[in-house]
Amino acid sequence: xxxxxxxxxxxxxxxxxxxxAAALLAGRAGDGIGEPxxxxxxxxQRPAWPDREExxxxxVFAFSRASERILASAGAWEAVAGHRVSPYERMHVWHxxxxxxxxxxxxxxxxxxxxxxxxxxxxxxxxQAALLAAFEERGGYVASGTLIxxxxxxxxxxxxxxxxxxxxxxxxxxxGARSSVRDAVGIRAESVDYQQRGLVAVVATERPHAxxxxxxxxxxxxxxxxxxxxxxxxxxxxxxxxxxxxxxAADADAFAGALDAxxxxxxxxxxxxxARQAFPLQRLSAERYVAExxxxxxxxxxxxxxxxxxxxxxxxLDAACLAETILxxxxxxxxxxxxxxxxxYERWRRSxxxxxxxxxxxxxxxxxxxxxxxxxxxxRGLGIVNRSQELKAVFIRRALGLTGELPAAARAxx
Numbered sequence: 001x002x003x004x005x006x007x008x009x010x011x012x013x014x015x016x017x018x019x020x021a022a023a024l025l026a027g028r029a030g031d032g033i034g035e036p037x038x039x040x041x042x043x044x045q046r047p048a049w050p051d052r053e054e055x056x057x058x059x060v061f062a063f064s065r066a067s068e069r070i071l072a073s074a075g076a077w078e079a080v081a082g083h084r085v086s087p088y089e090r091m092h093v094w095h096x097x098x099x100x101x102x103x104x105x106x107x108x109x110x111x112x113x114x115x116x117x118x119x120x121x122x123x124x125x126x127x128q129a130a131l132l133a134a135f136e137e138r139g140g141y142v143a144s145g146t147l148i149x150x151x152x153x154x155x156x157x158x159x160x161x162x163x164x165x166x167x168x169x170x171x172x173x174x175x176g177a178r179s180s181v182r183d184a185v186g187i188r189a190e191s192v193d194y195q196q197r198g199l200v201a202v203v204a205t206e207r208p209h210a211x212x213x214x215x216x217x218x219x220x221x222x223x224x225x226x227x228x229x230x231x232x233x234x235x236x237x238x239x240x241x242x243x244x245x246x247x248x249a250a251d252a253d254a255f256a257g258a259l260d261a262x263x264x265x266x267x268x269x270x271x272x273x274x275a276r277q278a279f280p281l282q283r284l285s286a287e288r289y290v291a292e293x294x295x296x297x298x299x300x301x302x303x304x305x306x307x308x309x310x311x312x313x314x315x316x317l318d319a320a321c322l323a324e325t326i327l328x329x330x331x332x333x334x335x336x337x338x339x340x341x342x343x344x345y346e347r348w349r350r351s352x353x354x355x356x357x358x359x360x361x362x363x364x365x366x367x368x369x370x371x372x373x374x375x376x377x378x379x380r381g382l383g384i385v386n387r388s389q390e391l392k393a394v395f396i397r398r399a400l401g402l403t404g405e406l407p408a409a410a411r412a413x414x
Contacts, residue, residue: 003163005143007040008336008345009326010157011172012147012181014043016061016124017298017315019131023324024409026138028035040141040168042161046132047125050083057123058200058277060226060234062088062309063212064119065399066410067316071127073409075134083119083126087117090212091399096219100266111162118213121226121234147180147400150294157293157337170337171294179285179300183273185291191303193282196221197244198306198327199274202228203259209233214266215307220239222307223262224340232273235259235308244278252334270410281305283361289350290342295322302353304360312355313401320407321348 011022022041050057063071071077094105104316110118132142150171159166173181182189204312209227216223221239237247237259247255252272259270284303289296298315323344326336334341397403401410 004166005040005141006167007141008038008168009040009165009170009172010159011039011041011174012159013130013173013175013179013298013300014041014046014128014142015176015298016127016131016312017175017319018043018172019128019135020070020074020076020316021172021174021297021319021323022140023076023135023138024070024320025130025326026135026140027073027075027209037138039135040166041132041135042143042144042145042147042159042163042166043132044144044162046142046144047129049129049133050123050126055274056084056202056228056230056232056234057125058123058202058234058274059355060200060227060228060352061101061124061127061312062119063122064313064399064401065115065129066406067313068120069194069411069413070316070320070407070409071131072084073140073320074131076127076130079130079133080127084123084229085126086121086211086227088119088121088211088213088227089117090210091118091215092212093215094219095217096264098263100216113397113400115400117211121213121228138312139392141194147175147184150184152291152293154187155335169293169335170326173294173296173300174298174319177282177303179296180391181285181294182296182300185294187286187288187296189286191282191284194238194283195241195303196238196281197241197278198281199235199239199244199247199278201235201272202232202274203235204232204271204273206270209267209316213309214263216263218262223259224264224307224309225267226309233267237262238281238305238307241280248276248278283357284305285354285357289309290339292339293337293343294340297322301349303383304357304359307360310360313355317352317401317407317410318349319411321345324407324409349407 011018022039026039050205089110091108094100098104143163147162148160149158150157157171158170173179211227214225225233226234256270286301289301304311322345329336329341
C-alpha cells in the first residue's frame, strides 16, 4: 500500500490530551514542526461543537490552573471559556463517619490561596472540539480513521490506518488505556482492577452547589458533586460493581433516594436530570513511556483513580512536556523521534505521574475503603490538614497544578 501522507509527527488519538499535544506542536511554525504537513492527528470520532441548548455532556473534568494555561498556549482556552464553563471556588471533603459540617471535614477555599478559583468543571467534548479546531487553525490535519498497524524503521514509522498510510518521524500514542500504539511497539502495562465502577449523571439539588466541589468518602468508595454552570451538578459515584448495577437499574426516584443517603443530604434532595453511565475503574502504568520514534501520553501511559480528578490534568502536562521536549530538540537540530530525545520527556514526567498515582491510590485505600488504625489515622488527618493553613496551602497548590517541574506552557506568563 502506497504512502498517502508524509508528516513529521502523527498523533494517534484526538481526545483532549492528544489534540492538545498536536495543537502545541502545530503552533510553532518555523521550528520545523507545525508547517503543513508537519503534524497530523488520527481520530475516528470527532465530536460536534456542543450547542448551548444541548444537555451537558456526562463526561466532565476538573481542569486545574496549569491545565487552563496549557489550553491557552494551545490556542483553545478562549473558545472553551466562552462556553458553559463552571469555575469552582471551594472543595469540601468529609468522611462517612463524620457529619459534613464537623471539625473533621476538610475545606479548601480559593481565597485562602489568593486565587480567583480552584479550577473549572468543563465538558469533555467542549475541550476536545476546541483543541481540534485550534489544531486545524494552526495548519494541522485531522484524519478520520483508526490505527491498523505500525512499523518502526530506522528513520521513519510506517503507520497503516483505515484512511490511508502515514509515514512519520514520530508517532505519539494518545489513544487511551487500551492503547493500540502501546501494544504495537510491545510496551507492557501493569494494571490493577479496583473492582469498582464509576457512575456519572447530572442531578438537580434542593440547595445551591455554591460553586463548591463536594466529596464524601464512603465505606464502598467515593461520591463527588461537581458544580455545573446552570446550577445542576455532575456526580461521580465510585462504588462496587454490584452496587453500580443496582443503581443503574433503579428508577429515578429510587436512585435519588440512594444518592441522598450516600451524600448525607449535603445539598438537600436530589433529582435525576440525565441518563446514567458507568465505566470500570483501574490503575495503569506503562513500563515505559517511550520507544524508538514512539511516545505515550495520557491514559496510554498511566491511568489513575478518578477520586482526585487529576487524570486529564496529568495528561495535559504530559502533552505540554512532550511538545516542549520535541521543539527544544528541533531547535538544536536533533532528531525529535530519536530515543535519546524521547527519554528526556519520560524522565520528566514518569516520576511525577507515579507519585500522584501512588498518593491517589493511598487515598482510595485508606479513606474510601480503609478499616483499622491506619484508616482511622487517615480520617483524622482530614481534620488536621483543615486546621493548618500551611498544609492546606500545599494541597491547594498541588490541586492547582502549580508544583513540580512545570513545562513553560503551564507557567504563568510574566
